[in-house]
Amino acid sequence: xxxxxxxxxxxxxxxxxxxxxxxEDLAAYSYDGTFAEGTxxxxxxxxxxxxxxxxxxxxxxxxxxxxxxGMGSGxxxxxxxxxxxxxxxxxxxxxxxxxxxxxxxxxxxxxxxxTADLQAEVEKRGLFYPPDPSSIRHSTIGGNIACNAGGPRxxxxxxxxxxxxGLEVVLADGRILQTGGKPIKDVTGYxxxxxxxxxxxxxxxxxxxxxxxxxxxxxAKTALCxxxxxxxxxxxxxAVLAEGIVxxxxxxxxxxxxxxxxxxxHLGLNxxxxxxxxxxxxxxxxxxxxxxxxAAGRVCLxxxxxxxxxxxxxxERAGLWxxxxxxxxxxxxxxxNKLGExxxxxxxxxxxxxxxxxxxxxxxxxxxxxxxxxxxxxxxxNILFDKRKxxxxxxxxxxxGEVFAAALAAGGTLSGExxxxxxxxxxxxxxxxxxxxxxxxxxxxxxxxxxxLNPGKMFEDKE
Amino acid sequence: MEEAKPKESEYLxxxxxxxxxxxxxxxxxxxxxxxxxxxRVALARKGLEGELELSPNLLEQMYGCFGCMACxxxxxxxxxxxxxxxxxxxxxxxxxxxxxxxxxxxxxxxxAGRLELATLxxxxxxxxxxxxxxxxLGLNRLLPAQIRDxxxxxxxxxxxxxxxxxxxxxxxxxxERHRVGFxxxxxxxxxxxxxxxxxxxxxxxxxxxxxxxxxAACCGMPARGYGRMDLVREQARRNIEVFERCxxxxxxxxxxxxxxxxxxxxAFFAGDSGWEARARAFAEKVRDIxxxxxxxxxxxxxxxxxxxxxxxxxxxxRRGQRVWRQPRSLLGLIDGLELVELPExxxxxxxxxxxxxxxxxxxxxxxxxxxxxxxxxxARMLASGCPGCQMxxxxxxxxxxxxxxxxxxxxxxxxxxxxxxxx
Numbered sequence: 001x002x003x004x005x006x007x008x009x010x011x012x013x014x015x016x017x018x019x020x021x022x023x024e025d026l027a028a029y030s031y032d033g034t035f036a037e038g039t040x041x042x043x044x045x046x047x048x049x050x051x052x053x054x055x056x057x058x059x060x061x062x063x064x065x066x067x068x069x070g071m072g073s074g075x076x077x078x079x080x081x082x083x084x085x086x087x088x089x090x091x092x093x094x095x096x097x098x099x100x101x102x103x104x105x106x107x108x109x110x111x112x113x114x115t116a117d118l119q120a121e122v123e124k125r126g127l128f129y130p131p132d133p134s135s136i137r138h139s140t141i142g143g144n145i146a147c148n149a150g151g152p153r154x155x156x157x158x159x160x161x162x163x164x165x166g167l168e169v170v171l172a173d174g175r176i177l178q179t180g181g182k183p184i185k186d187v188t189g190y191x192x193x194x195x196x197x198x199x200x201x202x203x204x205x206x207x208x209x210x211x212x213x214x215x216x217x218x219x220a221k222t223a224l225c226x227x228x229x230x231x232x233x234x235x236x237x238x239a240v241l242a243e244g245i246v247x248x249x250x251x252x253x254x255x256x257x258x259x260x261x262x263x264x265x266h267l268g269l270n271x272x273x274x275x276x277x278x279x280x281x282x283x284x285x286x287x288x289x290x291x292x293x294x295a296a297g298r299v300c301l302x303x304x305x306x307x308x309x310x311x312x313x314x315x316e317r318a319g320l321w322x323x324x325x326x327x328x329x330x331x332x333x334x335x336x337n338k339l340g341e342x343x344x345x346x347x348x349x350x351x352x353x354x355x356x357x358x359x360x361x362x363x364x365x366x367x368x369x370x371x372x373x374x375x376x377x378x379x380x381x382n383i384l385f386d387k388r389k390x391x392x393x394x395x396x397x398x399x400x401g402e403v404f405a406a407a408l409a410a411g412g413t414l415s416g417e418x419x420x421x422x423x424x425x426x427x428x429x430x431x432x433x434x435x436x437x438x439x440x441x442x443x444x445x446x447x448x449x450x451x452x453l454n455p456g457k458m459f460e461d462k463e
Numbered sequence: 464m465e466e467a468k469p470k471e472s473e474y475l476x477x478x479x480x481x482x483x484x485x486x487x488x489x490x491x492x493x494x495x496x497x498x499x500x501x502x503r504v505a506l507a508r509k510g511l512e513g514e515l516e517l518s519p520n521l522l523e524q525m526y527g528c529f530g531c532m533a534c535x536x537x538x539x540x541x542x543x544x545x546x547x548x549x550x551x552x553x554x555x556x557x558x559x560x561x562x563x564x565x566x567x568x569x570x571x572x573x574x575a576g577r578l579e580l581a582t583l584x585x586x587x588x589x590x591x592x593x594x595x596x597x598x599x600l601g602l603n604r605l606l607p608a609q610i611r612d613x614x615x616x617x618x619x620x621x622x623x624x625x626x627x628x629x630x631x632x633x634x635x636x637x638x639e640r641h642r643v644g645f646x647x648x649x650x651x652x653x654x655x656x657x658x659x660x661x662x663x664x665x666x667x668x669x670x671x672x673x674x675x676x677x678x679a680a681c682c683g684m685p686a687r688g689y690g691r692m693d694l695v696r697e698q699a700r701r702n703i704e705v706f707e708r709c710x711x712x713x714x715x716x717x718x719x720x721x722x723x724x725x726x727x728x729x730a731f732f733a734g735d736s737g738w739e740a741r742a743r744a745f746a747e748k749v750r751d752i753x754x755x756x757x758x759x760x761x762x763x764x765x766x767x768x769x770x771x772x773x774x775x776x777x778x779x780x781r782r783g784q785r786v787w788r789q790p791r792s793l794l795g796l797i798d799g800l801e802l803v804e805l806p807e808x809x810x811x812x813x814x815x816x817x818x819x820x821x822x823x824x825x826x827x828x829x830x831x832x833x834x835x836x837x838x839x840x841x842a843r844m845l846a847s848g849c850p851g852c853q854m855x856x857x858x859x860x861x862x863x864x865x866x867x868x869x870x871x872x873x874x875x876x877x878x879x880x881x882x883x884x885x886x
Contacts, residue, residue: 020495024521027509028495028502031479045495072496073481092494112494114485137485264539329480330539336476 003041003085006062010044010087013054018045018093029069029088033135035337035387036077036422040067040088047093049168049176049207055089056205057174065455068201070112070143073135075340076421078147078200082456089205091142097121098208104182105213106165111142111206118211128216130157133417134325142206148198150417152249152280152324155375157214159417161197168208169196172448180210195443200419201454203447220248220282221293222317223310225300226273230254230358230370232304233275234351237374239303240279240296241347247296250375251278251324256334257371261323264330269323273306277374278320327371328382334367335384339396339423341403345412347377356406357381364399366392378416404431420458428458469550474508477501477542483534488811489527492828498527500534500544507551522555524548529818529829530688531811532782553690561689568685568694575649575680579624582653589620609823615861616854621656626677628656633663633673640670641759644711646702646725646749647675648682648718650850661877662717662752668880669762674709682721683731688816692731699728700738703745714745717752717873719849720816723783725749751780752873753789753848764879767799772875773842774802775833775856776809777849790848790872797879803840807832814855830859837867846872 010019020026020043030039041064046052059066065086069079081088091112098108102125109118116137119129132151133139139149148161166180179192196203227233237250253261254275262269269276277300281292297308311317331338345353354370357379361368372379383399385392404414404427414424414431429437441459444451455461483500484490490499497506506524509515528548535543556564588594597603603611626647635641643666651659666673679702683695702725706714716722729743750758774791781787787809794802813829815822833856837845845860847853848871856869 020497022520023515024506024518024524025495025497027515028497028499028505031505033478033480035478043495071481071484072479090495095494116485135481138481138483261539264541326482326539329478329482332476332478332540338478 006058006064006087007042009058010042010055013051013058014044014046018047018051019043020045029072029090030080032069032072032074032077032079034075034077034080034423036080038081038086040081041085043088043090045090045093049170052089052170052205052207053174053176055087056170056172059087059452060173060450063450063452065452066205067454068142068146068205070140071114071135071138073139074143074147074421075342075418076147076415076423078419078421078454078457079143080422082422083461091140091207094207095140100125100127101182102127105215106182106210107213108208108210109141110208111140111145113141115139115141115144122213123216126216127213129163129211129213130154131160131163134328136325141209141211145197145206145209146199146201147419148417150373150376150378152251152278152373155250155373156246156248156282161194163212164193164197164209165212166210167193167196167206169204169206171204172450172453177204182210184212198419200421200457202444202457203453205453215284217248217282218284219286219289220280220317221289221310222278222280222320223293223297223308224269224320225277225279225297225305225308226270227275227277227305228273229304230275230354231351233277234354234374236277236300236303236305237350238347240299241375243295243299245281245292245296245299247279247292247375248282249278249280249373251372252276252374252379253278253324253327253371254369256367256369257327257331260330260333260369261326263333264326265323267319267323277305278324328380331369331382331384335386337385337387338382339385339400340380340382340418341400342378342380342415342418343403343407343412344376344378344416345407345410347375349410349412350374350377350379353379353406353410353412357403360399360402360406364395366395366399368399368403373416376416377412401427422457425458425460468511468554469507469547473547473550474504474511474542476540477504477508478540479505480539483538483544486533486537488529488531488533488813488829489825492825497524500528503528503548503551504542504544507547510551511554517554517558519559522551522558525551525555526818526821527825529811529813529815529822529826531778531815533778533809533811536782549687549690551690552688553692556690564689565691568689568691575624575626575652575677578649579626579653582624585617585620586622590622612823612827612858612862613820616858618654618854618857620654623656625652625656625659629660629663629675631675631677633667633675635670635672636667638670639672641672641713642711643671643673643755644706644709644714644748645673645675646679646682646706646714646716646718646721648716648721648850651718655850655853655871658871658874659717661871661874661882662715664883665752665756665873665877665880666715669756669759673715674711676705676709679705682718682724684720684724685816687724696731699731699742703728703738703741706745706748707741712748713750713755714748715750715752715755717848717871719751719777719780719783720851722749722751723779726784751784751786751789751848753793754784754786756873756876757789757792761796762880764797764876766879766881768797768875768879769799770844771801771803771840771842772844772846773805773837773840774808774872775805775812775837775845775847775852777847777852778809778811779849781809790846793872793876794846797875800875803842805840805842806836812852812855814851816851826855830855834859834863834865838865842867844868844870844875846870846875848872
């Protein structure tokens, strides 16, 4: 790449303060929420869709890879440069909430809006944007859409993609595509909105979105259900749902996870239990919400829970959720490295898969911490290790292969909400089969014939 | 120089989750990874492990941190990015020592006498009426914005440093119940003398005999700000010795920054067999004034302060000392006073020590957000027990022409007790 020429052209579009090229800047953009790294040749921070289109045209002209990035909290290495000479396009400065349409319950945002900021803003109007990935305060809506992020509340409310009505996307040739619109029902043509959702920056650069909102639930009750057996806890998940109760969230965490958050946050959690479920019901009517929480708690007790405690104050409730959100990072207290997977299985298979995960851990002698959104079958087995120890990384890779094999055998899949990125690329074809991969590859070729959009993600980079 | 590199444990376990980005005032303004805690930790690690050169630009990123400690507080892994940035500044000093910093933080600020002499022109500027004249003629408006802001930052400068005026022993009124030492900070003595005078009155009224040792040194924070732990320890040793001689049960300070540094003395001497125990004993006695007052039975103030007041948490108090309930409770004791909670009360105001000079533009942006929040409360008084915050807030309020008075919480309590007239 003729870097000087490209950088000058980028500066003409995004301004001097919108283009970063010092070795320190490039190093700071060489990672995301994983241990993977790849250094870009430049970082550009556009302030508008038009600027983004200009950037894409430069990249197309010079055949330079573009890597879309939000706040870099991804867990599949989806926003790190793979091929040398890449330009990171960071959307963090496109962070305006353009329009809240209360009558139609929609909000139009730029891609770089922080998801928690969006939620706070619409909640002021009595509206609600439900998807709540654990990275809610440090991830952007653009990144959430590009990975179709989930979160605890998805059990009742669905994932990010269920709330995307339309997108503004800069295509690989610099043209601007608008998909969808405010109508809830829309079958005019292919569902391009869905195509770009979870495309991980490989088909186009998402610069804006039109999102569907719902009424804010006025009441929520959260309970902590403690179990002496991980198996009982995972069985309880199905028992609750079989009762016809749909909690907003039903989160599982095992003994190690509980120990780590207690060590990090001192919330007073019992650390001698084998597993806990965090259960939340919500809705418009306090009585109903309370009744559902009590009924779910009763089912947990019948399934072997040692105790069920309903949070009495908002502070207690917030504490439980803060704890849940901190599990993943707090695991780093146990080991220098962790690999967090994201398998999803049919709900009924959870007890079986949990047992297999424990066997894999025992077989290889490395801890696997288990937590996740058990209510929708999405588990986060985290392998703890030390990359500096000889042979340990190879062992981890063998374990990952076995974790995926267990998920696939149970009728599940690789990823529920993190995406494929670089880390799950080797298992992509095994999960989907050759026909599906071939179809997806052709979609990629049709939309990005020069292969400049996030090359090396999902598919091997055949430059 | 004795300073060692940061230990591996201070950065190795960062898993780059990004949680800290959400809490960082410099990230919030710039929205670049380089200006984030995670970015600084990554750069420190790459620099220390030899992957990147410890270049001036890399070290500059460590000065880009405002030291508000919001990231230290929130990291579930236990990494302390703000602390690491401070240590990295020390690494920088080892490579390219800064002469002016050594002169200022190591020499001038360490000796109260020298500092008082150096700031004499400021007292003359105020005392001889030059300042009034400058304002009267509008000469301040001719200054470049940054210099004008620095000028406006100065409160009404006391005629004499409080250290010169204050007696060594201030007796308790109506019977001694406590014997406490008072650590008079440099900024309090030179710039906010009437606040510390109020602190002394409030202590005396509540049965405290107060010893103010004049030979105490700087708390050490300025030297710490550029990573010179060797100088910090030198100052700490002096303070430990001085207060040991006083034989007091508590060491009280009304400066958030001094308090947070003094409380860390134990940690500064970890592993030093000669000093660790003494430093820990010293640190355990240290209390912020609001913290101390809330531990003892207080005389109920008879007077009233009719005002709507809001409170800004100094970083060095809220996170540095975990003191945030006490100043609010203290204000709650005053009849007539209506306390309105400030949104984002615990976010940095942008003062951050010398950053308000060296990182003026960013400091101003951080301050603007604070001022918007203050304006939203409708309060006429803004209480905060930190001279750095107070100067910064004063500048912003004056620039915007907002009719808000910046006060130390203890000043309001003193007013409710009747102030100087009650003596």
